[in-house]
Amino acid sequence: MDYTTHSTCTTILVGKNASYDGSTIIARNEDAGVAVNPKKFVVVQPEDQPRNYQSKLSKFSIKLPDNPVRYTSVPDATPEKGIWGEAGVNAHNVAMSATETITTNPRILGADPLVKNGLGEEDLLTITLPYIKSAKAGVERVGSLLEKYGTYESNGIIFSDVNDIWYMETAGGHHWVAQRIPDDSYVIAPNQTGIQEIDFDDPDHFMYASDLKNFVEQHHLNLSDNFNFRKIFGSDTQLDHHYNTPRAWYGQRYFNPETVKDKSPMSHDLSFICHANRKITIEDIKFVLSSHYQDTPYDPFTPGNDSQKMPFRPIGFNRNQELSVIQLRPYVPSDYSAIQWLAFAANPSNTLVPFFTNVQDTPDCYRDTTKIVDSQNAYWENRLISLIAADHYHAVMDDIEAYQDQLMGYGHKRITHIDNKVEGLSGSKLTASLQAANEKTADHVVKATRKLLTTMLTKTSNGVAGSFDRKHY
Known part of the structure; x- marks a missing residue:
């Protein structure tokens, strides 16, 4: 079985006071x-939600509850390898993003092996999001599923509502822990176990597998006096140093450079819970999740650098498929407070x-992605x-940056305009208005x-290899 199709994500979490x-x-x-x-962007209606779920890759199956609610999802364009719903918001304004593939060390995998026919990223959004009414309830549901069925991979799973963000990490086949992200904090998670010290006497901020402490003691897994989940369950390998930790280093360098000034991109002790030196915006998140180590010696687009020989894996690169930034706003009515910012490729x-996620359907140019190239479709x-852009970076980046700035400004303007337009509406009138606005x-x-x-094609076509200009002869 190939579980590597979706395996290299980067996560940012921002508490409400941050x-x-x-x-x-x-x-x-x-x-x-x-x-x-x-990828495509869809709304899944209760009548379209499966009642007997069967995964494609691991052959995991489960009978699902009979009371799902509507939710958004960003699945694969075609389902032959499964759904891979990835990110969405349900009708209760609970958001979920799954998963951030992480690492587990061999001692854990020996004590609690992964489960070949367990659940995984392919399944998690579909079997969880339509059934939860809070972020904490999401942790509870997935935790119970993990302990019963097991998983074939180690993952980070994110839940949020208007008040709380919970980050959950699995380890081995059946074990897990979750931490509520403090309101004044942010987190960057780069394919590596992140959660650190666990306070077993603080149920408002920590949740965990029922036998977690006994499991660690029984198998002699804790090598220190403190219960540090990352050190007990995670890894610290050469691959981590080149593939994972540099992404956290760069993000922390952007948000609070003073804390990493004496650390290298390969540092193994970067903090999980961080505090920025300013309030964090949507643009900040997009910059970090698009970054390729700009203004450092590790940028593959710096003239003279060989992109195939750079030591660290960038955050923004060719294998990005979609980015969902889910914003749950406390200052407008809940019926239109949830926004799923979306970017493809x-x-x-x-x-x-x-x-806006309180809709019955999504625009066809985002919904109807096929596996065949279609220049009318947002993904393609x-x-x-x-x-x-990859082959003509310096020739076209001015055009791309102008496009990005113009459309981010347009996006913020649209939110304000739509908020004002739908004020006072409710029920089907509100939903229809939000859907038309999304269109x-x-x-x-x-x-x-x-x-x-068109601009990029026109600008770059004349200079391709094999071009010929008669005026030179």
Whole structure:
């Protein structure tokens, strides 16, 4: 079985007192094992939710409850390898992002082996999000599933509501822990076990597998006096130093450089819970999740650098498939407080688009992605742009940055406009108005993206290898 198709994500979590507007914000790049893995953005209605769920890869199956609610999802374009729903918001304004693939050390895998036919990233959003009414309830549901069925991989799983963000990490086949992210804090999680000290006497901030302490004691897994989940369950390998920790280092360097000034990109002791030196914006999150070590010697796009020989894996790169930044706002009515900012394909060259989630359907240019290239579709437009940008970075980045700035400004303007337009509406009238507004937003963005693609093709086509200019002869 191939479980590596989606395995290399980067997560940012921002508590409500750390964000610019008091929202809880969760964000995660979905990165595939290949450059092209088409994605779509959909609404799943209760009548379309499976009652007897069967995974494609691990053959895990489960009978699901009979009371699902509507939710958004960003699944694969076609389901032959499973759903891979990844990120969404349900009708109760609970958000989920799954998963951040993480690492577990051999001692843990020996004591609690992974379960070949257990659950995994392919399944988690579908079998969880439609059934939970709070972020904490999401941890409780997944925790019970893990202890009963086991998992075939180690993952970080994110839940949020308007008040709380919970980050959950699995270890081995059946064990897990979850931490509530403090309101004044942020987290960057880069494919590596992150949670550190566990306070077993603080149920408001920590949850864990029922036998976690006994399991660790029985198998002699704790090598220190403190219960540090990362040190007990995680790994600290050469791959971590080159593939994982540099991403956390760069993000922390951006948000609070004073704390990492004496640390290297390969530092094994970077903090999990961090505090920025300012309030964090949507643009900040997008910058970090698009970054490739700008203004450091490790940027593959610096003239003279060989991108194939750079020592560290970038955050924004060709294998980004979609980025969902989910913002749950406390200062507007709950019926239109949830926004799923969405970007497709490689983050250095795309832009976030805000979609209200209390809708019955999504715009067709985001919903109807196929595996065949379609220049009218948002995923494929952005995939084509990313391909051109990779080979002509310095020639087209001015055009891309102008496009990004213009559309991020447009996105914020649209949110304010839509908030004002729907004020006082409720029920089906509100839902219909939000859906129509999403359609207008998507139409504007797709037209602007198509214009950028045309500009880039025109600018770069004349200088390709094999071109010939008669005036030189």
